Amino acid sequence: MNTQAWVKHAIREINADFQRSAETHMVRVPLPMLSQICLYFKDESTHPSGSLKHRLARSLFLYGLCNGWIGPESTIVEASSGSTAVSEAYFARLLGLPFVAVMPQSTSREKIKLIEFYGGKCHFVSDASQIRAASQELAQQNRGHFMDQFTYAERATDWRGNNNIAESLFRQLELEPHCHPAWVVVGAGTGGTSATLGRYIRYYGRDTQLCVVDPDHSVFFDFYRTGQPPHSLGNGSRIEGIGRPSSSRRSCPKSSTPCCKSRIPGASPACCSSNNGWGDASGRPLAPTLSGPCR
Numbered sequence: 096m097n098t099q100a101w102v103k104h105a106i107r108e109i110n111a112d113f114q115r116s117a118e119t120h121m122v123r124v125p126l127p128m129l130s131q132i133c134l135y136f137k138d139e140s141t142h143p144s145g146s147l148k149h150r151l152a153r154s155l156f157l158y159g160l161c162n163g164w165i166g167p168e169s170t171i172v173e174a175s176s177g178s179t180a181v182s183e184a185y186f187a188r189l190l191g192l193p194f195v196a197v198m199p200q201s202t203s204r205e206k207i208k209l210i211e212f213y214g215g216k217c218h219f220v221s222d223a224s225q226i227r228a229a230s231q232e233l234a235q236q237n238r239g240h241f242m243d244q245f246t247y248a249e250r251a252t253d254w255r256g257n258n259n260i261a262e263s264l265f266r267q268l269e270l271e272p273h274c275h276p277a278w279v280v281v282g283a284g285t286g287g288t289s290a291t292l293g294r295y296i297r298y299y300g301r302d303t304q305l306c307v308v309d310p311d312h313s314v315f316f317d318f319y320r321t322g323q324p325p326h327s328l329g330n331g332s333r334i335e336g337i338g339r340p341s342s343s344r345r346s347c348p349k350s351s352t353p354c355c356k357s358r359i360p361g362a363s364p365a366c367c368s369s370n371n372g373w374g375d376a377s378g379r380p381l382a383p384t385l386s387g388p389c390r
């Protein structure tokens with residue numbers, strides 16, 4: 096198969112995977128003490144590779160394929176110790192491509208096992224600040240492709256629709272008693288999800304407001320408040336996938352979202368040591384403060 100035919104086949108494989116997959120659930124959460132508030136969770140854990148990063152990985156692969164960056168001989172490299180690596184390993188296996196996740200030595204055994212389960216390899220670096228450089232180098236050595244989620248997440252996603260998370264969320268609420276949510280609450284890692292939601296809300300002129308919650312030791316909140324290019328905080332948020340200790344202006348969600356950013360002080364190891372449960376830990380306490388009139 097020549098490269099052109101392979102790329103066509105690869106895109107079809109990804110689209111077929113999408114076609115076979117079901118929508119993630121929108122769960123109504125009863126709040127007996129706050130009966131005037133309607134709270135819903137979008138359960139992104141039911142994607143085939145287990146998290147909302149399945150959406151991102153699909154978009155990054157399609158972006159790389161359509162840009163001519165990924166071909167039949169490409170080794171896919173990503174700087175990730177978390178769910179993005181798991182989802183990218185899933186898609187790399189779907190296309191029969193080797194996948195390498197570059198991660199700190201401290202990465203949990205559980206995540207390593209999941210990446211390996213999908214046929215991916217893990218490349219460990221001792222200094223976490225070297226992950227990006229190591230990824231670039233590895234991709235170059237293997238004539239591969241560095242996916243670079245932090246640079247490309249916000250632009251690889253089709254923010255106007257195409258069943259992205261925003262379109263799916265609003266469609267699922269259509270038959271609810273209050274079908275126009277006053278607020279959508281989301282965390283930010285790459286900022287891709289919040290950027291997609293914010294752009295979608297603006298584009299369709301929705302009255303919904305977007306609240307991006309940011310854990311301690313992350314630069315997003317400060318950037319939102321001051322508008323200054325974020326400084327580096329040194330240590331990370333300790334919640335995998337959420338928050339950034341340093342960032343470029345380009346990848347900050349504020350650049351593209353109408354959002355109220357909110358810091359959840361101490362919302363970290365005690366209540367959610369991983370990103371699982373982060374939505375719950377941030378959404379529930381925020382519900383009373385964010386409740387606007389239910390429309």
Ligand SMILES: Cc1ncc(COP(=O)(O)O)c(C=O)c1O
Nearest residue numbers: 282283284285286287288336370
């Ligand atoms: C629970 C949860 N919400 C939101 C996000 C934000 O994802 P991103 O900003 O990378 O799109 C993540 C990332 O891992 C997450 O785990």
